[in-house]
Amino acid sequence: MRNDSRSAPLTPEERWGELGLYGARGMSGGEALARQLDYQASNRLLSVNTPHGLTIRLRYLTWDNGGDQWLRRAGITATDRTIARWKNGQQRPRPANLKKIDRAFWIRRRAHLTECYKRRLWDDGRGTxxxxxxxxxxxxxxxxxxxxRVRRINVRMQWAPIVDAWSSNDYAALDDLWQSIASDLGSDHSAYSYVSHVGFGV
Structure with missing residues (x-):
């Protein structure tokens, strides 16, 4: 039996009710927000496992005066000569280094996109x-x-904290922010704690 105490926040399962136990498929609203922002950021971007995708990432991580600092922060200990060979396509990084390169790329890309996404999604107060x-x-x-049913809603005030939480991989904050969005859906808002997809453009 469910504890009726409201001293602690409800879990997504409690907010959703028991339906998830009977085969419904979905994800938390916060995860759906993150996935859509990830999709927008990676649209038309090739995988790190392709030669061109790797080249794009290495150039992005080393294009400014910071040199190889982003690679070093990601834990890559290869020599400068080896990194140069990666950039020139003369040598392919090992799988473990490919993962580190991809992670470093996304950390930097999210940081660069944060302010841009906030402006676009805020849209001078009109929201998205x-x-x-x-x-x-x-x-x-x-x-x-x-x-x-599919619901449509205009979001205004939450975009700055949503993008900040996405940029820092804070999924708990994203889930909390999603609840503030879902609360505007009316009496059945708890049924949208879990969703299959959230769509919007940036």
């Missing part, structure tokens, strides 16, 4: 309209289904 797709209930027995 998002489309919220409910959880997938295909695996849920008919008598357990909830009547959920």
């Amino acid at each position: 309209r998002i489309e919220i797709h409910p959880v997938n209930q295909k695996q849920v027995e008919a008598n357990r289904h909830r009547e959920l």
Whole structure:
């Protein structure tokens, strides 16, 4: 039996109710926000496992006066000569270094995109309209289904903290911010603690 005490914040499962136990598929709203921002940031960007994708990342990480500092911060201990060979396509990094390069790239890219995304999503106070797709209930027995539909809502005030939380990989903060967005959906807002997708453009 669920504890009715409200001394601690409700978990996503508690906010959603028991439906998730019966086969609904989805993710927390905070994760959906992060995935959409990741998608926008990586749109048309090739994987680090492709030669061109690797070249883009290495140039991005070393293009300014900082030299190889971003690579060093990521824990890469290869010599300057080896890194130069990576940049020139003469040598391919080992899988472990590819992962470090990709992680360093995303840390720097998110930092660069933060202010740009805040401005675009804030849009001089007009905000940005998002489309919220409910959880997938295909695996849920008919008598357990909830009547959920795609919802659309304009988000204004939350974008700056959302982008900051995304940039710092703070998924707990993203989930909290999502709850403030979902609360504007009305009486069935708890049914959108989990979603299948959140769509918006940047």
